[in-house]
Amino acid sequence: MAPLRFSANVSWLFPELSGLPERLRAAGSAGFEAAEIAWPYAEPPEALARTAREAGLQLVLINTPPVPPPHRIHLMAGRVPQGTEGEVVRGEMETVFLENLRHAAGVLAQENLVGLLEPINTRLTDPRYFLDSPHQAAAILQKVGRPNLQLQMDIFHWQIMDGNLTGNIREFLPIVGHVQVAQVPGRGDPGSPGELNFPYLFQLLEDEGYKGFVGCEYQPQGDTVEGLSWLRSYWDRRGCPQADQ
Numbered sequence: 565m566a567p568l569r570f571s572a573n574v575s576w577l578f579p580e581l582s583g584l585p586e587r588l589r590a591a592g593s594a595g596f597e598a599a600e601i602a603w604p605y606a607e608p609p610e611a612l613a614r615t616a617r618e619a620g621l622q623l624v625l626i627n628t629p630p631v632p633p634p635h636r637i638h639l640m641a642g643r644v645p646q647g648t649e650g651e652v653v654r655g656e657m658e659t660v661f662l663e664n665l666r667h668a669a670g671v672l673a674q675e676n677l678v679g680l681l682e683p684i685n686t687r688l689t690d691p692r693y694f695l696d697s698p699h700q701a702a703a704i705l706q707k708v709g710r711p712n713l714q715l716q717m718d719i720f721h722w723q724i725m726d727g728n729l730t731g732n733i734r735e736f737l738p739i740v741g742h743v744q745v746a747q748v749p750g751r752g753d754p755g756s757p758g759e760l761n762f763p764y765l766f767q768l769l770e771d772e773g774y775k776g777f778v779g780c781e782y783q784p785q786g787d788t789v790e791g792l793s794w795l796r797s798y799w800d801r802r803g804c805p806q807a808d809q
Contacts, residue, residue, distance in 0.1 A: 572598070575602035584612060636741060639665065639679045642693075658694075661695075672712055680714055716741065719743070719745050720745070720746040742777060746781055747760055747762075748760055
């Protein structure tokens with residue numbers, strides 16, 4: 565059984581470093597083989613791509629907008645307007661979202677790209693976000709019916725909204741294209757105190773045959789590299805080679 569592959573979300577990790585190039589280099593030095601960036605658009609794309617290559621990193625995820633580079637794209641759903649009737653507006657928003665997703669899927673398919681839908685919790689993070697549960701996202705994906713649109717599973721959001729992680733992972737993993745992790749409720753690293761048993765969850769993902777990347781999208785509680793002890797422990801258990809620290 566192959567070990568999980570982890571990617572460093574450098575929009576979150578290494579906040580002690582000021583720029584994305586520095587964070588990419590730090591991620592490579594820490595032993596990551598891949599990185600993801602929420603919004604990379606303030607940096608020249610050629611410079612970021614060159615830095616990633618030099619650091620030995622594969623870039624595996626960004627968020628929209630504006631122009632998709634060659635990897636997975638998180639297609640964000642938007643927020644329900646304040647002061648509106650929820651069910652009526654949600655119906656209208658879903659109609660527009662479905663139209664937009666069908667259009668986006670066609671554009672992405674021309675470049676052999678994958679679009680991702682990520683439910684974001686409305687209890688702690690974004691009370692007005694339209695897409696807030698894996699069940700809602702899966703239903704939308706079924707209505708759109710495009711094979712290059714998949715589900716993005718952020719375990720932090722899934723736990724807050726619904727719990728039942730074992731059942732939900734087993735049910736929805738066949739349509740999951742990317743996974744992200746953070747502890748609940750503080751959104752710290754997987755080794756920090758909280759509700760979630762990450763050794764169990766990592767083993768579950770392995771047992772269920774997940775082959776994609778696991779993105780580290782959390783708030784480091786101190787020095788990022790020192791806080792990666794949970795990942796080094798995982799690599800040790802799975803016999804994975806590590807970069808010199």
